[in-house]
Amino acid sequence: MSHPFPIKDIARQSGLSTATVDRVLNERANVSPRSRARVSAAIAELEGQEQQLSARGRRLYFDVLVEAPERFSREIRHATEAVLPTIGPAVIHARYSFRQIMSAPDCVALLRQIVKRGSHGVVLKVRDLPEITAMVAELDSRGIPVVCAFTDLPRSARRAYCGPDNYAAGQSAAYMIDKCLPGSSPPGATILTTLSQLAFHGEAQRRRGFLRLMSERRPDLRLMTVAAGAGLALETRAVLQEKLSAPGLGPILGVYSMGGANRAILELLKSYDHFPRAYVAHDLDSENRTLLRQGYITVALQHDIASDMRNAFLSLLYANQILKAPPVATQSRMSMVTPFDCAEN
Incomplete structure (x- = not known):
């Protein structure tokens, strides 16, 4: 079992003795399956802590590019501002480009500007058009991961789709x-x-x-x-x-x-x-x-816009190797809201 950690650190994390940890790591006899599992879990936890420590203080700039009526863009911005403080370990800054109507050339031009100034990732809500799909491939080839939110680009090089079914x-x-x-x-x-x-x-x-x-x-x-x-x-x-x-x-x-x-x-x-x-x-x-x-x-x-945006940012953190794993699920469920759910306070 390969690991970069001292035995005493693994013992402290797992709650086992150093002798038990040594037997597990060297695959010796007389070790229970439970002890092996605790050592594996401790190593995984230490790896996660190392990632957090290495990412602490990093500032990441994510671009949010959206074609939508102002009323929906406003909801996206409010959701983003609500979830960003809850996401760690890096400090995330969102840069917004909202347009009510955005043609394919307009979208490509905005994405080229993002390439020029640099970005750690892009969240896209745009039309599924060949020119945009090609531009997503270019972004990905330049090390700028793209995640789609609310509406997908299924034939593109995007890293994830975060939104409803x-x-x-x-x-x-x-x-x-x-x-x-x-x-x-x-x-x-x-x-x-x-x-x-x-x-x-x-x-x-x-x-x-x-x-x-x-x-x-x-x-x-x-x-x-x-x-x-x-x-x-x-x-x-x-x-x-x-x-x-x-x-x-x-x-x-x-x-x-x-x-x-x-x-x-x-x-x-x-x-x-x-x-x-x-x-x-x-x-x-x-x-x-x-x-x-x-x-x-x-x-x-x-659907839960805040949850979708949170998953989009977590997917970009994973693409930047800040997180060890992507979100467990990125497809949100729809709920039905009736007039009785919208009574005035």
């Missing part, structure tokens, strides 16, 4: 809407799904899970998708209005909003005399909390 979230939304609707529907009855961008892998996965289960459970309903509103009110309103103006559209009975801008969606639906019986949204920003309390949103699907 988006496919399962879409299935949960379909399950809730199906349960809220009557058994029979009028001709042309429609379920509306809205996304900020189909190029976000997470939203595409949510849509896949939703459409698959909904088409199985309710083949009598039409399914209509509106995308490319970037989760912003004006942009979402413009693309949705074009769909609602189409002739022959039946009543919209349910809405699954994956990308936000829910107040704008609800107001526009009302102006066209659509009053959905079920409305499932994502995230608990201030707008969604209000709409939940008012009863306009039936259920909000919420």
Whole structure:
């Protein structure tokens, strides 16, 4: 059993005598399995302590690059500021680059700036596009590890994905809407799904899970998708209005909003005399909390943003060899939040 520690240190850590430790290390007879396990555990603990001591005082700079509406970027920043003081042993500094809309060239340009100034790692929430995937490979080749949060780049060289199971979230939304609707529907009855961008892998996965289960459970309903509103009110309103103006559209009975801008969606639906019986949204920003309390949103699907960001930073610490092991699990679970969970204090 190889080790860099004096026998007396291992004995002190394990609570065994130096003679017992010596017998274990030299694989002699008359040693119980329990003593061997205690010596192995003590060596592992000493190795972890050595890592902490060597990392103490190190300052690491991690970049957080996000394409999202301001309301969600604000939640990410608040979560990051909450978890960073709880993460050791190194001192972590986060540098933020938030954009509400970010094209592939814009994203590549920001990542090139990060390469130029240097970074210990990058947390990305961006679209799944070939140019960005190529840039992630370049970052990794230059020793800058990348971790994806909330939405993945599955074909890239990223080190980990930290976020919810988006496919399962879409299935949960379909399950809730199906349960809220009557058994029979009028001709042309429609379920509306809205996304900020189909190029976000997470939203595409949510849509896949939703459409698959909904088409199985309710083949009598039409399914209509509106995308490319970037989760912003004006942009979402413009693309949705074009769909609602189409002739022959039946009543919209349910809405699954994956990308936000829910107040704008609800107001526009009302102006066209659509009053959905079920409305499932994502995230608990201030707008969604209000709409939940008012009863306009039936259920909000919420994941633990702070936990996702913590796992992202732990994954980067592991990539920098500060931690001995990565997080045990990096995929968070969704919870369903009802109006009763958002009562005003």
